[in-house]
Amino acid sequence: MPILGTVASQFSGKPFGSFESIATSTAGPSGLSDINFNTIPTTYTHLQLRMNLFNSSGTNAFVTFNGDTATNYWQHGIESYGGGSTSVYGGGNQYAGFVGNIVLSDTYPGVSVLDIFDYQNTSIRKVIRGSYGTNMNLSAPGYSRNFYSDATWGNTSAITSINIQCQTGVFAQHSTVSLYGIKG
Amino acid sequence: MAKTYTLITSATVGSGGAAFMQFTSIPQLYTDLVVLMSARSTTGSPDSGMEINGEGSSNISSRYMFSVDGSTITGSGGFIALVGLPKSGTTSNTFGNVTIYITNYTSSQQKAISVESITENMSSSETFLTLTSGVYSSSNTVSSLKLTGDFAQYSKTYLYGIKNS
Numbered sequence: 001m002p003i004l005g006t007v008a009s010q011f012s013g014k015p016f017g018s019f020e021s022i023a024t025s026t027a028g029p030s031g032l033s034d035i036n037f038n039t040i041p042t043t044y045t046h047l048q049l050r051m052n053l054f055n056s057s058g059t060n061a062f063v064t065f066n067g068d069t070a071t072n073y074w075q076h077g078i079e080s081y082g083g084g085s086t087s088v089y090g091g092g093n094q095y096a097g098f099v100g101n102i103v104l105s106d107t108y109p110g111v112s113v114l115d116i117f118d119y120q121n122t123s124i125r126k127v128i129r130g131s132y133g134t135n136m137n138l139s140a141p142g143y144s145r146n147f148y149s150d151a152t153w154g155n156t157s158a159i160t161s162i163n164i165q166c167q168t169g170v171f172a173q174h175s176t177v178s179l180y181g182i183k184g
Numbered sequence: 185m186a187k188t189y190t191l192i193t194s195a196t197v198g199s200g201g202a203a204f205m206q207f208t209s210i211p212q213l214y215t216d217l218v219v220l221m222s223a224r225s226t227t228g229s230p231d232s233g234m235e236i237n238g239e240g241s242s243n244i245s246s247r248y249m250f251s252v253d254g255s256t257i258t259g260s261g262g263f264i265a266l267v268g269l270p271k272s273g274t275t276s277n278t279f280g281n282v283t284i285y286i287t288n289y290t291s292s293q294q295k296a297i298s299v300e301s302i303t304e305n306m307s308s309s310e311t312f313l314t315l316t317s318g319v320y321s322s323s324n325t326v327s328s329l330k331l332t333g334d335f336a337q338y339s340k341t342y343l344y345g346i347k348n349s
Binding site: 018019046076077078088090091117123124127151156182 | 256308
């Protein structure tokens with residue numbers, strides 16, 4: 001089998017940054033039931049979502065691609081919650097990010113970073129690595145938790161749009177989701 | 185605005201596969217390094233690792249936490265484990281993904297390494313989540329990285345430089 005090597009110094013000093021902001025959506029006083037990024041530029045190799053979300057009722061947020069809300073996503077993850085309990089989970093889902101029982105709050109945000117690799121590569125199913133955390137301080141310590149998760153969207157299509165949906169109610173004021181592009 | 189996150193180079197595996205992917209003569213122009221990898225194995229083994237300056241075990245130690253098919257495994261060793269790659273026979277077109285962060289790679293002090301990696305096989309088996317903390321304890325700067333794993337076509341890796349100014 002051949003080896004694949006590259007002399008990195010040949011490529012140093014490119015005159016551009018490789019991590020760029022594409023768009024940010026922020027909820028106003030009425031909140032947002034979902035957040036969409038449509039017509040995602042094709043000028044990047046990877047995408048990253050950074051989310052800072054509030055919700056008064058404590059609910060879930062679901063991430064889907066290209067309008068696909070069928071059970072075409074698989075996830076596994078590990079979580080730590082409350083007083084230090086841990087659990088693992090996994091299975092087929094209708095969404096790629098934010099696996100169940102995410103407790104949000106109007107006071108304490110749920111924060112998540114999702115990395116979406118090779119989002120335009122039509123030879124691979126799209127893989128998403130996610131981390132999530134919320135800490136409700138002493139108001140509800142049992143609901144404080146963090147997740148580390150994977151997901152695969154069982155589709156080889158390029159990702160052209162992303163939807164982040166609030167399961168119940170709305171993402172409250174000051175919720176923000178930012179989409180970044182990473183060049184490759 | 186400072187260009188703090190810069191692509192240095194990348195490598196893509198062609199139709200013949202590759203025994204490893206490596207970066208040599210890494211420019212000493214940045215503060216930290218980031219490696220992104222999307223990969224699949226051609227063999228029946230999911231193992232993948234990283235060598236630094238040609239060293240795969242000496243001067244390298246790590247502590248890791250794996251979640252494998254719903255079970256959690258922790259441990260330590262003289263290696264940097266990256267991910268359980270999708271191996272031959274797993275769901276087609278699935279790839280594992282890895283992010284490696286190496287701090288102060290031009291320093292003569294110990295270099296800290298963090299690895300976050302995942303593989304999702306779209307089933308209850310052959311699924312991996314990995315968190316690894318490592319250290320490269322050599323006084324040498326990091327000038328080359330070698331990713332091992334018998335990589336399949338369409339596997340890719342990207343090397344980025346992170347500057348603190």
